[in-house]
Amino acid sequence: MLNDVLDNLLIWFRQEKRNLPWRNNPSPYEIHVSEIMLQQTRIETVIPYYLNFIKLFPNYDALANAQDEVLMKAWEGLGYYSRVMNLKKAALIIHNEYHDEFPKDYQKALLLPGIGVYTAGAILSRSYHLPYAAVDGNVLRVLSRFFLDEEDISLEKVKLKYKYELEKYMNNENASDFIESFMELGQTLCLPSKNIQCEKCPLKTKCKANLFSLQNEYPKKISKTEKKIENKTCVFLYDGVQYYLLKKEDGLLKNMFGPLIFDGHLLQKDVETILIQDGYKIKEIKELKDQKHIFTHRIWFMKGYLVYIKTPKNKKDSFTKDEINHQVAIPTCFQKFLKDLLNEF
Numbered sequence: 001m002l003n004d005v006l007d008n009l010l011i012w013f014r015q016e017k018r019n020l021p022w023r024n025n026p027s028p029y030e031i032h033v034s035e036i037m038l039q040q041t042r043i044e045t046v047i048p049y050y051l052n053f054i055k056l057f058p059n060y061d062a063l064a065n066a067q068d069e070v071l072m073k074a075w076e077g078l079g080y081y082s083r084v085m086n087l088k089k090a091a092l093i094i095h096n097e098y099h100d101e102f103p104k105d106y107q108k109a110l111l112l113p114g115i116g117v118y119t120a121g122a123i124l125s126r127s128y129h130l131p132y133a134a135v136d137g138n139v140l141r142v143l144s145r146f147f148l149d150e151e152d153i154s155l156e157k158v159k160l161k162y163k164y165e166l167e168k169y170m171n172n173e174n175a176s177d178f179i180e181s182f183m184e185l186g187q188t189l190c191l192p193s194k195n196i197q198c199e200k201c202p203l204k205t206k207c208k209a210n211l212f213s214l215q216n217e218y219p220k221k222i223s224k225t226e227k228k229i230e231n232k233t234c235v236f237l238y239d240g241v242q243y244y245l246l247k248k249e250d251g252l253l254k255n256m257f258g259p260l261i262f263d264g265h266l267l268q269k270d271v272e273t274i275l276i277q278d279g280y281k282i283k284e285i286k287e288l289k290d291q292k293h294i295f296t297h298r299i300w301f302m303k304g305y306l307v308y309i310k311t312p313k314n315k316k317d318s319f320t321k322d323e324i325n326h327q328v329a330i331p332t333c334f335q336k337f338l339k340d341l342l343n344e345f
């Protein structure tokens with residue numbers, strides 16, 4: 001059944017595909033960077049980051065030798081920062097062990113940091129036309145509707161089922177366009193809920209969801225595990241010229257700079273007491289607008305304070321507005337606080 005419409009799909013893709021920067025005769029390195037950036041992040045957001053990143057680090061050699069601070073700054077705002085550190089670790093291995101070429105061997109690719117089954121398939125099929133399928137949420141949505149599949153598409157076994165199903169039709173001629181065409185379909189016509197455009201779809205004559213008008217019923221709604229709610233208080237120290245930010249050594253925001261963070265929502269007087277006990281001399285405290293940030297598995301509701309201090313405890317990790325804007329990598333969750341602060345001063 002799928003076989004009957006695959007030619008239509010490939011023809012449609014070759015005619016209609018969007019002109020994205022990583023589709024312009026890309027090297028395996030450029031495909032690798034684009035695939036890592038596109039994990040968890042929308043295409044429109046990724047484009048400017050991708051163009052800047054490739055300009056700064058045009059190949060594995062440049063990336064393997066990049067300073068962590070510069071890398072983090074180039075990634076600032078994209079979130080999920082472990083991605084860029086894994087990208088650098090992979091670049092070091094590719095530079096040292098594979099002469100700056102992404103390995104063509106699937107098992108070797110899987111051993112690289114940050115590369116899982118999906119990313120290995122995406123890079124190998126797009127770079128070397130090897131018949132390894134990459135099945136993401138877009139591909140799963142298309143296939144779930146096409147077959148009217150009752151199974152939970154978030155299950156690993158369902159992803160594998162479709163990976164093996166698609167690989168039956170892949171060969172060295174069609175591998176690259178094959179997977180991209182399913183992704184493009186999921187991103188442009190077979191959309192998550194509203195505006196599903198079956199009338200333009202190359203699969204419409206065989207797609208069961210279209211034939212039975214059940215597009216909105218599939219994929220079946222899956223109850224997601226609830227995100228953990230956490231209250232935090234963020235304290236920005238400022239001496240009138242510089243901000244004092246701390247580098248996180250571990251946890252969720254490892255290697256990033258940010259404010260002092262306390263669990264719970266602290267009152268102004270509590271913040272004052274804690275800072276005085278810690279040796280700070282305070283001139284004034286100002287409450288900031290509350291902020292919320294949604295991570296993969298948790299939501300932070302944040303209270304913020306700007307504390308004017310007389311003398312900093314140490315000058316290390318102090319930054320001017322300009323340095324914060326251009327050199328220091330600040331996690332996305334604090335960006336709204338900083339935007340307000342930096343606009344004000």
Ligand code: SF4
Pocket residue numbers: 142145146189190191196197198199201202203204207208209210215
């Ligand atoms: S016909 Fe409609 S529901 Fe079926 S794959 Fe195409 S866009 Fe999706």
